[in-house]
Amino acid sequence: MxxxxxxxxxxxxxxxxxxxxxxxxxxxxxxxxxxxxxxxxxxxxxxxxxxxxxxxxxxxxxxxxxxxxxxxxxxxxxxxxxxxxxxxxxxxxxxxxxxxxxxxxxxxxxxxxxxxxxxxAMTIFHMPIYKALLEKVNSGDLGELRLIQMNFGSYKEYNMNNRFFNRNLAGGAMLDIGVYALSFVRMFMSSCPNDVLSQVKYAETGVDEQASILLKNKEEEMATVILSLHAKQPKRGTISFDKGYVEIFEYPRGMEAKITYTADGHCETISAGHTKDALLYEVEDMEKAIEGDKALMHLDYTKDVMKIMTDIRKSWGMKYPEEE
Known part of the structure; x- marks a missing residue:
């Protein structure tokens, strides 16, 4: 190379x-x-x-x-x-x-x-744990996907001039942390959600401080996403299938997932990769993409997630100065 x-x-x-x-x-x-x-x-x-x-x-x-x-x-x-x-x-x-x-x-x-x-540069698409999980999902061991639940909450001080709340810097929960949760959802869903509902709480500056999102695709797989810039939540993802469910914490750069099987309740832990190497995995996949394997970068997922975020903000009537 x-x-x-x-x-x-x-x-x-x-x-x-x-x-x-x-x-x-x-x-x-x-x-x-x-x-x-x-x-x-x-x-x-x-x-x-x-x-x-x-x-x-x-x-x-x-x-x-x-x-x-x-x-x-x-x-x-x-x-x-x-x-x-x-x-x-x-x-x-x-x-x-x-x-x-x-x-x-x-x-x-x-x-x-x-x-x-x-x-x-979406770490979720490149962390080895997700490649291992997708292999498990694709094997059929967990059955069909039913539900995904995602949490991401940060506690940012109410400084309306910093980038998190500043409308002139495209602040807000959706673009800053929601993109992680929605990328996770899209990666595991069989197709892009086509039925999306949401609620929003605004910061003083008019950007989204907090949001809840419900998603469903044509296969009737469902997901919930809860975001906040002023309420700490665990970065937790739960993926529920008919034969078991997967839990993963610190999911933007996750390295371990726990699977609980429905039939008998036994658990299995999958570990892969290291959080500290998140940028290295992105770099390596980017170079492989340039060599010919463009699918590694999941631009198709990026496009789907951007459409979801754009449509949600349109439903809120929330625009940034560049969009006016």
């Missing part, structure tokens, strides 16, 4: 994890760009990165860059996706990949036109 040159656009927590993931396999980021140049310089010094761009647009023009990891705020993604994809760069973009389905459709069209891989 080719040794790909990775660049990071953004210097936050995820960019640090990306640098650490590459280091774990004896590789460094090729270059770094950031909206604040001084932060890019400090980041480069920390990780021994040789190339820092004075202007972000220089990143897209650099012919030596193969893959760009975008980890800037949600509402800036489409602006950078347009430039990166048009320049023929493969892109792994932090979730939520765009604000809405129209933006995602535009990005997908650009990726197809320029023959590059576009993917959302």
């Amino acid at each position: 080719k040794n790909y040159n990775w660049a990071t656009l953004g210097c936050g927590v995820i960019a640090n994890e990306l640098a650490a993931a590459l280091k774990s396999r004896g590789q460094k980021l090729y270059s770094v760009a950031n909206r604040t140049h001084e932060k890019a310089v400090a980041f480069a010094e920390k990780y021994g990165i040789e190339k820092v761009y004075n202007d972000i647009d220089e990143l897209f023009k650099d012919e030596n860059v193969d893959i760009i990891y975008i980890s800037t705020p949600h509402n800036t993604h489409i602006k950078y996706l347009r430039k990166a994809l048009a320049a023929g760069k493969h892109v792994l973009c932090e979730k939520s990949i765009t604000l809405n389905s129209d933006e995602l459709d535009e990005a997908i069209s650009l990726a197809e036109k320029n023959h590059v891989v576009l993917a959302e």
Whole structure:
């Protein structure tokens, strides 16, 4: 496999994890760009990165860059996706990949036109535990899927200027944490939910602070999702089949699942992968996708989840400034 040159656009927590993931396999980021140049310089010094761009647009023009990891705020993604994809760069973009389905459709069209891989950095699609669970599900041992229950609640202080509650930074529970729960649901459901109901509680800024979502698909598999940015909940997923149910905690980067069988109540534990290697699994799958196995990145699931989120926000009448 080719040794790909990775660049990071953004210097936050995820960019640090990306640098650490590459280091774990004896590789460094090729270059770094950031909206604040001084932060890019400090980041480069920390990780021994040789190339820092004075202007972000220089990143897209650099012919030596193969893959760009975008980890800037949600509402800036489409602006950078347009430039990166048009320049023929493969892109792994932090979730939520765009604000809405129209933006995602535009990005997908650009990726197809320029023959590059576009993917959302959704850890759930790449953690080994889910690949192991899907093998178990597909074996038929658990029978048919009936219900999925998802929880994700964070406790964020009521600072309406931070990114979680700031409408100008595309804040809100849906795009920040709901995308995880809905990606989990979509991965295990046989088809995309086509019957969706929801409720919302708004923060002072007009973004969704809390939400409850009910979903059903044509196979009549059902799911519930409960989200909050101001009430702590366990990051718990429960998948119920007619022959047993699966429980997994800390599911965005899960590494262990417990199966309880209906017939006799006996339990089985499946372990695979490590939470600390979440970014490494994404990097490895992205490179395999560039080599030809694009299905590894599950852009089809990303598209379905984005449609669900877009439709829900439309039903609420909730828009971001970029959508007005």
